[in-house]
Amino acid sequence: MNRFINSVMNMNISGITLTAIILTLTFAITTHADDCFTVNGETIDANSNTRPFVCFQHDAHNEKAGLESCDRCHHSYDDQGKLIEGESSEDKSCSECHAGNVGSQKSFDSNRLNIDLAAKYHKLCRDCHITEKKGPVVCGECHKR
Amino acid sequence: MHSYYSFVTGPLAWIAFIVFICGSIWRFNSLWQLTKKKDSAVFEYMDRKFALRSIAHWLIPFGSRSMQLNPAMTVATFLFHICLFITPIFVFGHVMLWKENFNISWFALPNMAADVMTFIVIGSCIFFLWRRIKLPHVKYLTTPLDFIILMIVAAPFMTGFWAYHQFPGFVSMTIIHIVSGEIMLMAIPFTKLFHMFLFPFTRGYIGSEFGGVRMAKDW
Numbered sequence: 001m002n003r004f005i006n007s008v009m010n011m012n013i014s015g016i017t018l019t020a021i022i023l024t025l026t027f028a029i030t031t032h033a034d035d036c037f038t039v040n041g042e043t044i045d046a047n048s049n050t051r052p053f054v055c056f057q058h059d060a061h062n063e064k065a066g067l068e069s070c071d072r073c074h075h076s077y078d079d080q081g082k083l084i085e086g087e088s089s090e091d092k093s094c095s096e097c098h099a100g101n102v103g104s105q106k107s108f109d110s111n112r113l114n115i116d117l118a119a120k121y122h123k124l125c126r127d128c129h130i131t132e133k134k135g136p137v138v139c140g141e142c143h144k145r
Numbered sequence: 146m147h148s149y150y151s152f153v154t155g156p157l158a159w160i161a162f163i164v165f166i167c168g169s170i171w172r173f174n175s176l177w178q179l180t181k182k183k184d185s186a187v188f189e190y191m192d193r194k195f196a197l198r199s200i201a202h203w204l205i206p207f208g209s210r211s212m213q214l215n216p217a218m219t220v221a222t223f224l225f226h227i228c229l230f231i232t233p234i235f236v237f238g239h240v241m242l243w244k245e246n247f248n249i250s251w252f253a254l255p256n257m258a259a260d261v262m263t264f265i266v267i268g269s270c271i272f273f274l275w276r277r278i279k280l281p282h283v284k285y286l287t288t289p290l291d292f293i294i295l296m297i298v299a300a301p302f303m304t305g306f307w308a309y310h311q312f313p314g315f316v317s318m319t320i321i322h323i324v325s326g327e328i329m330l331m332a333i334p335f336t337k338l339f340h341m342f343l344f345p346f347t348r349g350y351i352g353s354e355f356g357g358v359r360m361a362k363d364w
Contacts, residue, residue, distance in 0.1 A: 138315075141316060
């Protein structure tokens with residue numbers, strides 16, 4: 001460890017260079033984070049059994065998947081629960097319809113982990129990936145460590 | 146990869162459940178018929194009080210003399226059986242899958258607890274393996290099938306640990322994990338893993354015979 005510190009010290013990095021490096025790194029990390037979309041992050045707090053945060057890059061995903069219409073994911077249903085073809089719902093958040101019943105899940109209550117919602121978007125992503133035979137399907141492909 | 150995933154989580158999963166349930170009913174029935182035909186005295190001697198007394202003693206850690214004489218085995222076997230059942234049912238990834246596929250959910254283990262319990266299962270399997278190789282009285286009773294059964298039981302835990310921690314090749318390992326769980330389920334009716342259902346009957350009968358005929362304790 002000491003040898004490592006000494007070798008870093010011997011590099012004689014000036015304060016300005018160090019600040020520049022830190023700023024660049026911070027910028028790189030934050031711009032990366034900006035690309036990540038969370039699905040109703042407000043309903044899920046990290047707790048001792050959640051998996052690592054998923055970085056969903058919306059635009060990159062749609063470009064790669066060749067998605068042109070929003071309603072493939074942002075679907076819309078009528079009062080009878082019938083899918084309305086061609087109508088999208090990207091002005092709503094998923095939890096407006098799929099909030100589930102946080103209060104009914106006693107064991108998850110203390111952590112406010114809404115697994116109803118998580119189950120919904122897991123299925124939305126995975127079912128499409130299976131149908132299209134491309135994209136991640138097993139847990140660790142999205143929840144990267 | 147997608148077609149493998151669809152197959153192992155779809156048709157193969159249903160086959161595994163059906164083989165497990167129907168196979169267990171068949172095995173139970175065939176053993177019942179065999180007992181009726183070859184050793185019907187079992188039904189005569191079966192006694193609820195003596196059976197329950199014996200089962201209770203053997204379900205309590207160190208509740209039998211044999212367990213007191215082999216403390217390492219006692220600790221290993223109790224921890225092993227508890228973790229073997231609790232971990233797959235309550236690990237968060239599995240709770241999530243029950244929610245997604247059957248819309249039911251229950252308590253989930255913290256990740257760290259699931260890891261520790263997985264280690265206990267794998268560690269106990271290594272201990273059981275060592276016993277089968279090294280201890281003469283265990284070695285004498287060991288057949289090659291016993292090693293295969295140990296592998297069948299340890300595999301879902303080793304692959305699950307691998308998949309969860311995303312070691313290299315974890316995508317294929319997740320699929321192997323699913324298959325290994327299905328193999329274990331399907332193996333239960335046709336191997337000595339069936340003791341999970343037979344245990345109350347074998348123990349109960351020994352307890353009945355010792356209690357009612359020999360007037361002795363069997364623990």
